[in-house]
Amino acid sequence: MRNILSGDVDFNKRLNGSNFTGFVHSAFKRTFNIQCFDSGELYTIACRSIDNAPNTLIVDTENTSQWNIEVNDRVFVEDKILYISNKLALNISQAITWESLLPPYPSNEEILLHNVRWAREYIDCQGKGGGIKKCSKPLNPFEAETCKMLEQRTKSLLNNLAMNRIDLAIKHAVSLVGLGPGLTPSGDDFLTGLFTTLHMEHSPLYEHRSFCEKVTKKAKSFTNDISYSALEQASIGKVRESIISFVNSLLIENEDDLILSLNKVLDIGSSSGTDLALGLVCGLEANIKAGGKPC
Structure with a gap:
């Protein structure tokens, strides 16, 4: 079981509020991407050296390639645990939420x-x-x-x-x-x-x-x-x-x-x-x- 350090607020809501299912779309050394079956939208699991981003969860690890995640691996949520096949389980319940908020344009330029x-x-x-x-x-x-x-x-x-x-x-x-x-x-x-x-x-x-x-x-x-x-x-x-x-x-x-x-x-x-x-x-x-x- 791995802990999620932080996660995009909308991604967290999606995982906690529905029966999320999908598959691994692509995998790299520091990230892998999940495609949701329902919406077709891409979501990212990233190691701690990557900064927070939309549709992204940051995991407490130096790299993601160690888990041998492969394209088309099954992805699903059960009891607040995000599973990637039988290779990885991520505890989503304690993740600190992050939200993408831009500052307003200044009145004095x-x-x-x-x-x-x-x-x-x-x-x-x-x-x-x-x-x-x-x-x-x-x-x-x-x-x-x-x-x-x-x-x-x-x-x-x-x-x-x-x-x-x-x-x-x-x-x-x-x-x-x-x-x-x-x-x-x-x-x-x-x-x-x-x-x-x-x-x-x-x-x-x-x-x-x-x-x-x-x-x-x-x-x-x-x-x-x-x-x-x-x-x-x-x-x-x-x-x-x-x-x-x-x-x-x-x-x-x-x-x-x-x-x-x-x-x-x-x-x-x-x-x-x-x-x-x-x-x-x-x-x-x-x-x-x-x-x-x-x-």
Whole structure:
């Protein structure tokens, strides 16, 4: 029996309030994903080095591969115990609940504007290239062309979003889905960061947050299940804890906190963290421009 350290509030409710059944969708060293039979939705079991996230339970272990979890293993709940075949039993009754809550957009943008400029410069220096951030020396013509497409499409998306040309913005956003390297492609990670900023209450683009769900509805056939799940959650304002911490740090005058939180995001995946961070920064810049201020 393993204890769950913490878990997304909605996932906990789902497990405690119904006869949850599913199967293992995919398995990795530090996580494995479960697909619910009823809804088709993906849920994640992660080791303690992973931060809290939507539809995720954090287990007190260094890695999840030790249990030899395999694709299609049966998953079910019985007496507040989540079973994965006969390989793992997780006690869900004592889990600390976590909820994805974004801070509101600030009424005074001066601190935000300064921090966004600083964060962009930091990402330019410390971020990983090959996705949204250009790689100084592409490995091959395909990588060079992909980076060029990402640059052109993100630019078109942001220009139209800042000008409130939402229909055109949707078109360019959909063209990013599935584009780029990684299990969660660069275009998807960028959109996840961008969607986050539109769900900050009182932001200039908050009234257009339905843009996120409209893009996501068109995106399902263009990317993989895991990446789509992250996009779907972000489209309703639900993102992982490290992203929320970074957003919070952008709203206050504390450079040490900003460096710490931004580095945690940049450390996600290979280039995924850089793509996420740039999506956030670009989304906030679009909000600032939509509010009438230059970046």
